[in-house]
Amino acid sequence: MSTKQPLISLPSHYDGSARLPPDEVLRPLMADWARSGKRLAAVCYLDIDRFRDLNDRLGMVAGNAALEEVGRRIQAQLPRESVMARVGGDEFAAVFAGLGASQCAQVLESIQAALAAPWTWRDQSVNLDASIGAMLLDSSGPPPETALRQAQHAAFFAKRASDGKVHYFDAPQARADEQVVRERQRIQEGLVRDEFFLVYQPKVDMQRGVVVGVEALIRWQHPERGLLPPVQFVPLIEDDALVEQVGDWAIGMALWQAHQWRLAGLEISVSVNVAPRHMMRWDFVDRLARHLSQFPNMGVGMLELEILETTAISQFANVALFVEACKALGVGVTIDDFGTGYSSLTYLRQLPVSAVKIDQSFVRGMLDNAQDRAIVQGILALLQALGLTAVAEGVETLGQGEALLAMGCTLAQGYGIAMPMAAKDVLKWVSEFEKAPLWGTNSMPSAALPPPQTAA
Incomplete structure (x- = not known):
């Protein structure tokens, strides 16, 4: 390197505080x-x-x-x-x-x-x-x-x-980034304008023929683009502070709705998906406690939080603290999409989670694919040995439900059970399902099971 001094150098008395425009x-x-x-x-x-x-x-x-x-x-x-x-x-x-x-x-x-x-x-x-x-x-x-x-x-x-x-x-990348900034700003405006809402997909006990909970799923009623599912906007904010605001709103709204159902005579748990960035926010647990304090009559386990398996593995130490803190507040934590990551017996053994959801890709293919069926059987055996509750996602047919019951899995959700629905429709749906459940001694005929549909 040349010993010639730069045209503008740091002054000899530079102490780290002076700045140059x-x-x-x-x-x-x-x-x-x-x-x-x-x-x-x-x-x-x-x-x-x-x-x-x-x-x-x-x-x-x-x-x-x-x-x-x-x-x-x-x-x-x-x-x-x-x-x-x-x-x-x-x-x-x-x-x-x-x-x-x-x-x-x-x-x-x-x-x-x-x-x-x-x-x-x-x-x-x-x-x-x-x-x-x-x-x-x-x-x-x-x-x-x-x-x-x-x-x-x-x-x-x-x-x-x-x-x-x-x-x-990179100029093209910069233009793409500017577009992302504009779209994030529009999401921020949508929150202020109450354009977002939650729909709820039931989770049932197939053996007993009862509804045990619902999963809250976010939707965006965009005034120009129409109804948007989360895949069209959530990826834009996953690595931005905006995902914390959206997640905080979803938790508050889900708790309020569970309280309304309780007043109407329906005691039902509600689960909310939590993004990795939101979960790791330094004051997440404090904010969760404040949400819960607004509904002091809500019982333990009435709110559940769902985190991805990949998050649990990659940030195990932080997730363990998170799960324990939530548990102390009476909030359960479920591992979602189990089987899609590189599963570790260590984290399953050490995390006091409420349940584990088997990824729908295995459940949907298990009747026709021997490998998928073996994976589902293996996961169920593992969870049973560890004393963990299993929930099967993606149940679309009576045959899938019957196969799961034969394997010892009683909890399930999927389009074949119920599509995500508006909050106002949940009470009626729960009543009708429990009068004529799809499985069990009081189940309806097989022909009554609706075919899979597109998500709302």
Whole structure:
């Protein structure tokens, strides 16, 4: 690396608190670069990973010292004709002039390696990794302010991918991201405008011929696009804070509806799906307790939360704490879509969950596919040995229900039992089902079972 100082360097008295405006950082070098006739440059944006945790754990003095150290390490790796400065709380900007894509990549690799070197603060080891966004441009490129925003946009995706990564600005991706932002804003507006509502799919005990609960499922009555199922909007918010708002709304609405049914004489549990991000929110349990406090007469187990098997496996320690905290509030937790992940006997043995739902893909195919049937039998044997309740999803025919009963599985839900329905229809449906259940000694004739339908 050249020993020549960057055109704008960190002042000798730099203490980690001073910042330079982006224009002040970029304009001098960009103007010089344009006059020189050089064709390529790179604008980079560096965001220190986990800096807030460092500040909270070690204090602001350590935070400022870390910023100063990061600045020195970056500056030491800069090539000739470069500029850098701190432009945000824990963010730095840099411009490399006259470098091609491969040379830029080499510089960024050297910066990452320099930051990854151990740094000690008062006998405590601290990581100084940074997520880096880069924008490569030629003399016809955008103005400095736009280039910096684009590099910052790329840094956001580098941080989201994982710590210490480099992401290059991608214009088509940026346009797609802008569309996602607009759609998320529309979902936010839909919450305010009461465009969302819940439908309920019954869960039954096939052996006793009774309804034991309902699963709450979200729908969006979009004023222009019509009725939208969750697959058309939930994926847009799964990694955004908005999924926490939607999930919080769903829990509150489901509890209110269960209370209304109780007043009408129907004691029935209601389950709500919880997204991984929502479940890991720091104040989730406190907010759940506040929801429950609004309905003090609701019994233990009247609310259940459903989490995906893949979440339970990938975040086992946090999920274990979550399940215990919910259990202390009288709220059960069910593992959903069991069998689709890489199941672990350890997590099943250690998580005090209320039930496990066998994924519908196995249930639907078990009469025609010997492997699916073997999987269902194996899961049921495993759950029985561990003392866990099994619920079969995706039951669409009488034959599937009869096969499940023969295997010892009594709880089920699916389109063949009932479609998701409006809250106002639940009371009547429960009464009619329990008068003439599909299975058991008082069951209706086989011909009366409706064919599978499309979900509401």
